[in-house]
Amino acid sequence: MKMFDTGDVRLHYRIDGPDDGPTVVFANSLGTDMRLWDPILPMLPAGLRLIRYDKRGHGLSSCPDGPYSMGALVTDVERLLDHLGVKDCVFVGLSIGGMIAQGLAVKRLDLMRAMVLSNTAAKIGTPAMWDDRIAAVKAGGVEALADAVMERWFSAGFRKTPELELWRNMLVRGEDAGYAGCSAAISGTDFYSPTASLRLPTLGIAGAEDGSTPPDLVRETTDLIPGSKFHLIRKAGHLPCVEQPVEYAAVLSDFLKGVGHV
C-alpha cells in the first residue's frame, strides 16, 4: 500500500511485480476500488509491473470536495505515472477508468503504448441522467442506488450468487461525495472527437449483459480508433473482470502479447 500526494489529492496506489517489468496500469470504475482487478491479476503473464490506484473519492484515496472534472481525474493519474517514472505502459481502463484512459492518451500519448477500453465509451449517459443520480446520492447516499446499480453491473446469473454481497458492500461503503464527484466528471465528458484522433493499438472489451455501457456503445467508441480490436464477453455485465476473470485475463494477455508487452 502506497500513497502519493499529487498536490490536489492523495492517491492510494499499489504496485505488484518487478520494478523493471513492462508496465500495465489499471483504472477502475465508478463505485469500485482497485480490488476490482484482484480476480484477473494472478492470471496475467509473469514479469509484468502491475500498477493500480484508487481514483479520487474512491477506495483509500482522499476525497476532495466535488464536483470533479474529467480533466482533474486525468491529471491525477498523469502525475502519479510521472512520479513513478512510467513510460510506454499499457493502460487498462474500465468504464470511467476507460474515459480516463482516453483522456490520458489524448494528453500524454508518450506514456502509453496501447490501451484497453473496457465497458466504457466516449460518452456515457446524458447530463440529465447524471443529475438525477447525483441528486439521489445527495438525498439518500449511494445505498439509494445500490439495487439498480447491481442490475447494471452484473448478469442475472451472477446476481444470484453470494459474491454479489461483496461488490454491493464495496459500492455502498464508498464515499457518497466521491461517487457524486465522479458522476459529475462523467456527465461533463464527450470524447468522440478527441478519441477519433487517437492512433494507438486499442482493444475494446464489452459484456453482453452490461446495463451501463452495452456492447454496441463500447464498439462504437472502439471503432473510432483505426485498427482497434473488440471482444465481447458473454454471461457478463458491466464488470466482466469479476464475472468472467479467466476469459478476461486471456483476452488481455493475448493483447499484451500482440503489442509486444510480454
Ligand SMILES: O=C(O)CCC(=O)CC(=O)O
Ligand atoms: O461504472 C462507471 O464507471 C460509470 C458507468 C456507470 O454508470 C456504472 C453504473 O451503472 O453504475
